[in-house]
Amino acid sequence: MLSVIYYPIVFLALYPLYLIYVYFSNLLQAKRMNFPYVSVPLLVQNHPVWMVSGPMTRLWLKARLPTFLFNRIALSIYGYEFFEAREPFTNYVEPQHRADPNLIGSGKSYALVTSGRFEFHTWDAEIAREVAARPKDFCQFDIGNWVMGILGQNVLTTDGSEWARHRRIVAGAVTERVSSVVWNESIRQTRDFLTSITESSNDGSTKTESATTYRMFDLVKRIAVHVLYAAGMGNKIDFTLSENDITDPDDSDKKAGDTVKPSMHLSYIDAVKIINENIAGPNIIPNVILLNWPSWLPGAAWLRNVAYAKIEFPIHTRAALARERQIAAKTGERNNVMSALIAASERNEGATDAEKKSATKKGPALSDEEVVANLYIFTAAGFDTTTNTLAYALVLLCRHPKWQDWIIEEIDSLVPHVSNLNKLEYTEIFPNAPRLLSIMLETLRLFPAIIHLAKMTQAPQTITTASSGTFTIPAYTTIYINNVLLHSDPAVWRNLNMSDVERKAAADDEDDVDGDELAFRPARWLVPNSNEQKIWTPPKGTYLPWSAGPRVCPGQRMAQVEFVAVMFTLFSRHRLEPVRKQTTVQNSGLKAGVEGLGTMSEKKEVLVPESDQALNERLEALMASSQPKLTLEMDVYDIKEDGSDRGLGLRWVRRR
Numbered sequence: 001m002l003s004v005i006y007y008p009i010v011f012l013a014l015y016p017l018y019l020i021y022v023y024f025s026n027l028l029q030a031k032r033m034n035f036p037y038v039s040v041p042l043l044v045q046n047h048p049v050w051m052v053s054g055p056m057t058r059l060w061l062k063a064r065l066p067t068f069l070f071n072r073i074a075l076s077i078y079g080y081e082f083f084e085a086r087e088p089f090t091n092y093v094e095p096q097h098r099a100d101p102n103l104i105g106s107g108k109s110y111a112l113v114t115s116g117r118f119e120f121h122t123w124d125a126e127i128a129r130e131v132a133a134r135p136k137d138f139c140q141f142d143i144g145n146w147v148m149g150i151l152g153q154n155v156l157t158t159d160g161s162e163w164a165r166h167r168r169i170v171a172g173a174v175t176e177r178v179s180s181v182v183w184n185e186s187i188r189q190t191r192d193f194l195t196s197i198t199e200s201s202n203d204g205s206t207k208t209e210s211a212t213t214y215r216m217f218d219l220v221k222r223i224a225v226h227v228l229y230a231a232g233m234g235n236k237i238d239f240t241l242s243e244n245d246i247t248d249p250d251d252s253d254k255k256a257g258d259t260v261k262p263s264m265h266l267s268y269i270d271a272v273k274i275i276n277e278n279i280a281g282p283n284i285i286p287n288v289i290l291l292n293w294p295s296w297l298p299g300a301a302w303l304r305n306v307a308y309a310k311i312e313f314p315i316h317t318r319a320a321l322a323r324e325r326q327i328a329a330k331t332g333e334r335n336n337v338m339s340a341l342i343a344a345s346e347r348n349e350g351a352t353d354a355e356k357k358s359a360t361k362k363g364p365a366l367s368d369e370e371v372v373a374n375l376y377i378f379t380a381a382g383f384d385t386t387t388n389t390l391a392y393a394l395v396l397l398c399r400h401p402k403w404q405d406w407i408i409e410e411i412d413s414l415v416p417h418v419s420n421l422n423k424l425e426y427t428e429i430f431p432n433a434p435r436l437l438s439i440m441l442e443t444l445r446l447f448p449a450i451i452h453l454a455k456m457t458q459a460p461q462t463i464t465t466a467s468s469g470t471f472t473i474p475a476y477t478t479i480y481i482n483n484v485l486l487h488s489d490p491a492v493w494r495n496l497n498m499s500d501v502e503r504k505a506a507a508d509d510e511d512d513v514d515g516d517e518l519a520f521r522p523a524r525w526l527v528p529n530s531n532e533q534k535i536w537t538p539p540k541g542t543y544l545p546w547s548a549g550p551r552v553c554p555g556q557r558m559a560q561v562e563f564v565a566v567m568f569t570l571f572s573r574h575r576l577e578p579v580r581k582q583t584t585v586q587n588s589g590l591k592a593g594v595e596g597l598g599t600m601s602e603k604k605e606v607l608v609p610e611s612d613q614a615l616n617e618r619l620e621a622l623m624a625s626s627q628p629k630l631t632l633e634m635d636v637y638d639i640k641e642d643g644s645d646r647g648l649g650l651r652w653v654r655r656r
């Protein structure tokens with residue numbers, strides 16, 4: 001009986017001691033490394049609860065805590081790379097270098113000393129390059145693996161030889177044939193999107209000239225999920241239809257497999273959507289809890305759906321897998337990721353002879369469970385990243401409309417006649433649209449979907465760089481590579497590929513007050529007067545939206561193809577305008593300028609569209625208030641068609 005009281009007391013007494021012990025041993029490691037360090041004692045920064053609650057409470061804490069305290073705690077809030085930008089370096093790192101010239105790291109790296117795991121943060125391109133090049137030494141981050149591995153181990157969550165086996169097959173599945181499907185389907189979906197909003201537009205009399213939607217970003221999500229469905233599973237859905245109306249003529253028995261079976265609760269697409277929306281939250285809760293959450297507590301229906309999604313996604317995918325095998329047996333290999341995965345796995349693609357000999361089991365390189373887990377990771381890794389990149393690009397093009405003219409010039413020179421817009425060949429357009437691609441590269445530079453790469457050491461690792469010499473990162477360190485600062489290093493990005501004339505113009509341009517490296521200027525990516533290489537290649541380690549080295553994103557090409565196809569189609573006949581808010585102003589009647597409103601003496605309230613300045617401030621604020629969910633995102637989703645006060649209304653104006 002006594003132990004019921006005794007053990008908790010012992011635990012409560014020892015836990016603070018444990019936290020203090022961890023803190024001091026981390027401090028010792030930091031001092032040994034001879035880099036600057038920042039200490040935040042007693043905090044356990046990598047705790048999943050803090051990773052979720054930190055970003056949510058950040059502004060609340062900022063308003064209430066004294067600055068000296070908040071500035072420290074801010075360094076442990078998930079997404080700090082975006083929120084704090086250069087602050088941590090100006091506040092803590094640079095002063096330490098000034099005080100102690102013997103410290104290494106050239107102002108780009110520091111150790112974070114807390115009572116959690118030891119952390120090393122950096123935006124040093126040399127270190128980033130080294131970490132990315134040595135996946136055996138710098139492994140996947142275990143918390144990330146836990147979140148992404150709920151449906152089984154896959155190419156993203158494995159390390160070492162297990163990873164190599166997954167990676168060979170996955171890399172073999174994203175072929176140019178798949179790119180071509182992605183291209184065609186992105187165009188088809190986007191075209192249907194334009195048709196559907198033009199038809200349902202509430203613009204009244206001008207309906208053929210422009211179309212307005214408040215749900216653009218939700219609709220971009222729909223485009224992306226349909227493209228993924230076509231490229232991943234070989235199933236086509238019309239933009240305006242639901243998944244139950246499959247339109248793939250070469251497969252008549254597909255319909256049965258994709259409708260919701262009587263015993264199931266969710267369609268495949270709904271299951272994907274729910275899993276993706278809950279990746280960093282309820283997904284990790286065991287199904288028994290999700291299913292038995294008391295119905296009188298809030299969120300019961302939602303949590304039950306999360307469980308159904310986790311249970312039914314693999315059922316749908318396995319059914320699709322069986323179907324794909326049948327079709328492949330009849331018609332030969334098809335052009336989708338799933339069929340390519342099955343084929344690559346059966347061929348044991350990329351295996352060396354020795355690997356084939358030593359393979360303990362005969363048969364395909366990946367089991368069916370592993371194929372399902374990898375198909376899931378394609379969805380989880382490919383969907384949010386691509387959607388959000390498109391979303392930021394659209395907002396940036398609203399904010400800086402001159403770049404619309406720039407891409408429209410490219411589109412119109414590639415397809416001068418509207419009548420040719422219905423036959424856009426992947427191999428003809430994609431390689432010849434460097435401006436559209438540079439919009440994507442510039443968007444990801446400023447708003448990298450993955451704001452940091454997180455890696456871990458299992459054993460001490462030595463790195464040698466020109467600026468810091470040779471140093472050792474201790475075992476069990478988490479390394480965060482800061483993409484936000486890497487991508488805005490003035491030494492790499494400022495005034496890149498600018499003529500003197502442009503440089504002068506930029507200096508006069510109010511957009512560029514913060515320095516060119518922070519400006520949206522996609523032209524920086526184009527190599528002038530070059531015929532072969534059209535897009536600039538940044539020095540190794542300086543641009544990592546897709547990471548680099550052996551674990552570089554295998555979906556990079558696919559994402560680029562989708563982005564260019566969607567943007568090409570959107571702007572092929574339209575321009576984009578943000579919908580201005582109407583604001584009420586008191587019209588005293590004495591002010592000149594507003595024609596025909598009221599008589600001279602009368603005071604009147606009139607509605608006027610928001611000014612350019614107010615609009616631009618609203619667009620900037622929308623981007624600045626981004627939150628790091630699974631990937632960095634703006635608050636522009638789940639908007640009602642009547643245009644609630646969130647999000648951004650967009651108008652597509654016919655131009656040819």
Ligand code: HEM
Nearest residue numbers: 155156378381382385386449450545546547551553555559
């Ligand atoms: C703009 C779009 C995308 C961005 C910014 C992006 C970014 C990234 C990054 C940064 C990584 C490395 C993560 C790490 O090492 O911690 C990664 C890995 C990965 N990505 Fe992407 N990705 C995009 C699109 C896609 C697409 C469309 C797919 C699939 C169709 C995909 C599939 C994967 C997979 C499977 C991995 C794991 C590779 C490995 O660990 O070997 N990604 N991606």
Ligand SMILES: *[C@@H]1O[C@H](CO)[C@@H](O)[C@H](O)[C@H]1NC(C)=O
Nearest residue numbers: 177180181184335422423424
């Ligand atoms: C994509 O569409 C074009 C015609 O628009 C066609 O020639 C090509 O075969 C299609 N590719 C695939 C993989 O469906």
Ligand SMILES: *[C@@H]1O[C@H](CO)[C@@H](O)[C@H](O)[C@H]1NC(C)=O
Nearest residue numbers: 496497498499527528536537
């Ligand atoms: C543009 O980039 C290329 C690198 O591909 C470089 O050689 C060239 O000097 C740059 N031009 C300017 C004006 O910076």
